[in-house]
Amino acid sequence: MNAIVQKLLHDSNVEAAMLAMGKAGRDAARLLAAAPRDAKDAALKTAAAELRRHTPVIIEANKRDLATAEDAGKPGAYLDRLMLDPDRVEGIASSLESIAELPDPVGEVIAEWDRPNGLRISRVRVPIGVIGIIYESRPNVTADAGALCLKSGNAAILRGGSDSHHSSMAILTCLAHGLREAELPEDAIQIVPTIDREAVGYMLRGLDGAIDVIVPRGGKSLVARVQEEARVPVFAHLEGVCHTYVDRGADIDKAIEILVNAKLRRTGVCGATETLLVDKNAHEDYLTPLVKALLDAGCEVRGDSPTQAADPRAVPATENDWGTEYLDAIIAVKVVDGIDEAIAHIGQYSSQHTDCIITECLGTAERFLARVDSAIVMHNASTQFADGGEFGMGAEIGIATGRLHARGPVGLEQLTTFKYVVRGDGQIRP
């Protein structure tokens, strides 16, 4: 770790230490922007080998974190996310290797054209600069986020949950070894070396212009705080209130299979369907089997009056249910008067994350895909496919519902920006 930062922290000067990290990140970013692909990939592969070699050390550090978290009475799901075992360390290592295998986005010519006066204009991908990542106590994010930033030529300033601090520092040691061996700046991946909560506030204010974008990874309260306080751009989604609309043109067997998967495969992910909309013109045939399938699979159904009539096990929905992200085995169900009311309902209640139509009628599907203004719109597929890996991006740092720069899964490409390169031969402007 950066010696200046350590000295400042030792003197309890958190603000100066954070600003020094920002400056170190900015300097590292300048070198990384020009780093060849080979060096970045070598750093990732060496780090992966180092992680494997140091598995016992990492697990030892993780045990310290776990003990503290247990003493603090953290719940089981929390401890599970924090826990590392040899399999999970291997998973982290091979994830670094997969990121090394991805194409390098930096330097890609996105567009190129010639002007009548002979100027040749290229739009070329370049790294964004310095990315700040704020996350909860999940040690694997330290490696994943650091690796995605490195591969895309960005410096990373990581601030993980304090309960994972020792695990993250042990992982960072391996990443730093990889960077050193590849002759890349160690400050390319920095971890905020204090659990002082003020540190996050400094990051959100951008470290004097050093941070270009913040990526929060965690629950709604973390993202809400970041979106509220950040003075720099944020790539994030606050919540995933995802809809599946079953149209009169749906194949009911396909609809049931997709819906049960979309709701129940994993209920805690942001791409899980939270509201089912059923076309009024088909609801006599479709509503009962759809609701029955959900109830039989153990899902609580909160519905409007037709839904309650369709199955006595359904309970009444209130206005509050439309727009709620349950992240649980609960679904809100509403009958709508065809595709246009479905689109209007989604326009009002969706969090613009992922929304899906199920129908065999292509015209209706295209209308839905064109009119629903969400980061991801789907036809005849489970909303749980909303994921950078499933999209074939190799990896993602998160999913964004903002409208600018990044929308949907944020992969390597979204961690870059571009510049214009203009090549001439003496042209002057008349």
Added chain:
Amino acid sequence: MNAIVQKLLHDSNVEAAMLAMGKAGRDAARLLAAAPRDAKDAALKTAAAELRRHTPVIIEANKRDLATAEDAGKPGAYLDRLMLDPDRVEGIASSLESIAELPDPVGEVIAEWDRPNGLRISRVRVPIGVIGIIYESRPNVTADAGALCLKSGNAAILRGGSDSHHSSMAILTCLAHGLREAELPEDAIQIVPTIDREAVGYMLRGLDGAIDVIVPRGGKSLVARVQEEARVPVFAHLEGVCHTYVDRGADIDKAIEILVNAKLRRTGVCGATETLLVDKNAHEDYLTPLVKALLDAGCEVRGDSPTQAADPRAVPATENDWGTEYLDAIIAVKVVDGIDEAIAHIGQYSSQHTDCIITECLGTAERFLARVDSAIVMHNASTQFADGGEFGMGAEIGIATGRLHARGPVGLEQLTTFKYVVRGDGQIRP
């Protein structure tokens, strides 16, 4: 104009009126996002015809604005930017027609791929939503900015300088006629119908989430205020501190011609060169003719000691001159130790707008183009080419030096975002 907004303004409730404009803009944006190209182009062409037909009315309104501005003692250059005559109205009309001729960015498939499970994923261009434009008293911006937003499927909320209010409202009447005839929502282009200065503050706070991005067009003080106060993203450049570096490998005749154009063609534009850097290894041959050409053309030269030695007419530069945007016939000149010192100097003082290298050595040029991290980097061409029109984008709403979403000239494409469309046939996630 929106009747609700008018009523609220009549009751002097500026905040409620502004929020009502935001809501009207948001509603219009929803309709515009689905508007076919033909309708948008028809609206622009009808508006152009209407502008021509109403030239006398527009000039009459402009005379009222001019009279007020003259009484207030505004300077000649200011009055010139405000003034409309039949030629200028014709210019505005034909500019609308040119924008109609540009390709429609909305709906363009930017990327498309298939997944092994049969899902087809497309990244499709969609409008951003509602764009707020804040500008000085230049009536042509009302038409240009409104037209660019319309063509890209966005609603525009325009706030021009109060001195151009009558001219802008006369132009808006023509735009509204075009929208009506094309059966598009009139609220697609709104002008803040009050000169109340608080209105800008409400826009900068985003009108309750209704504004997606702010584009300020005007001088440094306007842009600085917007960047400081805005709670929504901003596309802008604060200043254009542009550099031209003459390398040892330059053709001196070409260098002189480019440099004089880059500095003096128009000194008030953001792409004008403000600092000349000359390679130490060539300065004995190159510095004197470069400085002489500038001085002979009427440019003040502020230089380091080698520059002062090269021509007695050069005056000393102070630290303050590096990094100053003169927007005048003044240039700062410094001798640097080759390309790497040039890159370092630009890294320190450039506003990351446009920077240029002049050399016949392609290797050196490529090093400069790769390492200088500005929105536009150039080789052997005048920095005054930094312009959306010159780039072949047809038109621009401004130039951005931010790193996210838009960099360099902001044309139709940069006024769009994208969404992912996923087409399946019943896929569920394992």
